[in-house]
Amino acid sequence: MEYVIIQFPGSNCDEDLYYVLSEQLHLPVVFIDYRQTELPIETAAVLIPGGFSYGDYLRAGAIARFAPIMTAIKTFAATGRPVIGICNGFQILTEAGLLPGALRHNDSLDFICRSQNLIVENTDTRFTSQYKQNANITLPIAHGEGNYYCDEKTLAQLRAHHQIIFTYQKNPNGSVANIAGIVNQRGNVLGMMPHPERASEAILGSTDGLKLFESLQQSGC
Numbered sequence: 001m002e003y004v005i006i007q008f009p010g011s012n013c014d015e016d017l018y019y020v021l022s023e024q025l026h027l028p029v030v031f032i033d034y035r036q037t038e039l040p041i042e043t044a045a046v047l048i049p050g051g052f053s054y055g056d057y058l059r060a061g062a063i064a065r066f067a068p069i070m071t072a073i074k075t076f077a078a079t080g081r082p083v084i085g086i087c088n089g090f091q092i093l094t095e096a097g098l099l100p101g102a103l104r105h106n107d108s109l110d111f112i113c114r115s116q117n118l119i120v121e122n123t124d125t126r127f128t129s130q131y132k133q134n135a136n137i138t139l140p141i142a143h144g145e146g147n148y149y150c151d152e153k154t155l156a157q158l159r160a161h162h163q164i165i166f167t168y169q170k171n172p173n174g175s176v177a178n179i180a181g182i183v184n185q186r187g188n189v190l191g192m193m194p195h196p197e198r199a200s201e202a203i204l205g206s207t208d209g210l211k212l213f214e215s216l217q218q219s220g221c
């Protein structure tokens, strides 16, 4: 089985993800170009990396959602297998309708790049099983459009189904309910603004991100 990293024009965290999965966890990983129309038959999980797909023109993720590979990703997600979108990947997943809500410009209108303290709100997922419930972790954030928005009804549904996975300890961007990461109702699609791949090795200052990929590995993918 292979871990598949999607490369869009403007992706810039694809190599970081590749490094963590292949060099640190010794998992089989392949890159798939956004112009492809199919995923490998042996795909274990799809990872959409951070970056500035299509230069964030119109709205981050708004053009990438029309890329040829997105149809195959939707079909894959519909089978219940795991899809992770990190930062720009989260933006693409909301634009594509695979996750509810939207990512708006940070309320400060500044691009924010710094370490951020988070709370792991739900460890009963295939992405977070290796964390302790309510653990305080530190991951980097780096975004201009990380301000998660959804309406009251959607927020109530997210809460009712325990779909809020990560929250900010101190809200950096105006996100509704301090939301930093969510899953879909079925629990197989995760979107998060912080970057676990940038916190997966001691030399980077934090290894708090590694558990996310270890959780996925432990889930049998």
Ligand SMILES: NC(=O)CC[C@H](N)C(=O)O
Pocket: 049, 050, 051, 052, 053, 056, 060, 086, 087, 088, 089, 091, 142, 143, 144, 145, 146
């Ligand atoms: N590192 C990222 O993926 C963030 C870039 C993102 N497109 C933004 O909101 O600015």
